[in-house]
Amino acid sequence: MANFRIREAKREDCAEILGLIKELAEYEKMPDSVQMTVEVLQRDGFGEKPLYSSLVAEELDKDGATIPGKLLAYALYYDIYSTWEGRCIYLEDLCVTPDHRNKGIGSALFKRVAQICVEEGCKRLQWAVLAWNSEAIKFYKKFGGINMTDKEEWNVYRIEREAMNKIVQ
Amino acid sequence: MANFRIREAKREDCAEILGLIKELAEYEKMPDSVQMTVEVLQRDGFGEKPLYSSLVAEELDKDGATIPGKLLAYALYYDIYSTWEGRCIYLEDLCVTPDHRNKGIGSALFKRVAQICVEEGCKRLQWAVLAWNSEAIKFYKKFGGINMTDKEEWNVYRIEREAMNKIVQ
Numbered sequence: 098m099a100n101f102r103i104r105e106a107k108r109e110d111c112a113e114i115l116g117l118i119k120e121l122a123e124y125e126k127m128p129d130s131v132q133m134t135v136e137v138l139q140r141d142g143f144g145e146k147p148l149y150s151s152l153v154a155e156e157l158d159k160d161g162a163t164i165p166g167k168l169l170a171y172a173l174y175y176d177i178y179s180t181w182e183g184r185c186i187y188l189e190d191l192c193v194t195p196d197h198r199n200k201g202i203g204s205a206l207f208k209r210v211a212q213i214c215v216e217e218g219c220k221r222l223q224w225a226v227l228a229w230n231s232e233a234i235k236f237y238k239k240f241g242g243i244n245m246t247d248k249e250e251w252n253v254y255r256i257e258r259e260a261m262n263k264i265v266q
Numbered sequence: 267m268a269n270f271r272i273r274e275a276k277r278e279d280c281a282e283i284l285g286l287i288k289e290l291a292e293y294e295k296m297p298d299s300v301q302m303t304v305e306v307l308q309r310d311g312f313g314e315k316p317l318y319s320s321l322v323a324e325e326l327d328k329d330g331a332t333i334p335g336k337l338l339a340y341a342l343y344y345d346i347y348s349t350w351e352g353r354c355i356y357l358e359d360l361c362v363t364p365d366h367r368n369k370g371i372g373s374a375l376f377k378r379v380a381q382i383c384v385e386e387g388c389k390r391l392q393w394a395v396l397a398w399n400s401e402a403i404k405f406y407k408k409f410g411g412i413n414m415t416d417k418e419e420w421n422v423y424r425i426e427r428e429a430m431n432k433i434v435q
Contacts (some may be wrong), residue, residue, distance in 0.1 A: 118349045127418075130350045132389075137352050149347040175347050178318040180287045180359050181299045183306055190349050211425065211433040220301075220427050228419035241429030245422040249296075250397035252415040253422060256380065258389050260410030264380040 100159070101169055101202055103209055106151035108143040111135050113168045114151065121192040125227060149175045149189065152209055154202045169197045172206040174213075177223065185221040186214050207240060225253060269328070270338055270371055272378055275320035277312040280304050282337045283320065290361040294396060318344045318358065321378055323371045338366045341375040343382075346392065354390040355383050376409060394422060 106114060112135045122131045141148045154170040155163045170193040177187040188210055193203045214222045226233050234242075245251045256264075275283060281304045291300045310317045323339040324332050339362040346356040357379055362372045383391045395402050414420045425433075
């Protein structure tokens with residue numbers, strides 16, 4: 098059992114969260130994809146019109162006091178909308194720093210997000226996972242995660258900036 | 267060339283949009299999945315805290331006047347957040363009523379959403395499509411749509427209410 102507590106993220110956490118975002122991108126084998134900066138993360142999460150919410154797990158010392166500058170994990174999520182079910186929540190990222198895996202921190206974060214879904218009356222919690230990431234898939238299946246790409250053949254599609262520019266020319 | 271114009275949806279359009287949502291669910295072979303009501307759609311799109319935006323295409327008569335109660339298509343979208351790229355847009359639904367397909371209405375709607383992405387500084391426009399829906403896939407590929415499930419093996423995952431209830435017990 099790890100000694101940690103979960104709380105909502107604050108503006109001051111953004112530099113550390115960005116460090117964890119970069120760790121996750123490395124783990125997902127796309128380290129060069131992170132265009133994010135601390136300033137943008139602060140503005141978009143804690144400005145006038147928040148675009149996301151975030152939870153963090155911080156380490157506690159033996160007396161139960163938090164250790165500053167020691168975030169162990171974060172979860173970042175936001176509202177999405179199903180025209181069938183109404184408001185839902187999308188879990189964009191859930192990441193535990195490698196040294197602190199398998200201590201129940203990820204589970205505690207995931208459970209807290211599920212709790213928020215229930216409290217807010219959301220009927221679905223969604224996310225995406227890389228098919229090769231068997232560790233994450235095992236984790237999600239434990240909580241009843243359903244692979245909608247397998248079950249109903251939903252595929253993720255995207256256009257990026259270059260394609261958009263062509264369309265709007 | 268169809269005689270239509272695209273505009274932002276209004277609260278009064280919600281009953282007609284819900285009719286189109288149900289048409290799309292039938293086309294997607296999941297007609298019983300629609301739990302939505304006009305009241306919820308109105309509150310969530312046009313209340314204090316809008317959860318989505320919507321565009322509609324309405325038919326014009328030969329004098330260029332709109333024909334009331336004749337929505338031909340709708341697109342419904344909302345903000346999402348990438349920890350790598352920042353604010354993005356998710357296109358939840360894009361649906362043209364069957365009698366009015368292949369007249370450029372869907373393309374006009376998709377282009378308008380791409381235009382909004384560019385104007386708002388979003389770097390990605392995302393959506394999901396059923397793998398068997400070859401007509402939709404052909405449509406999206408025309409605009410440079412990339413299948414991220416094929417390209418990077420992103421799979422869509424979800425838990426629903428029953429699984430959530432177990433987690434939070």
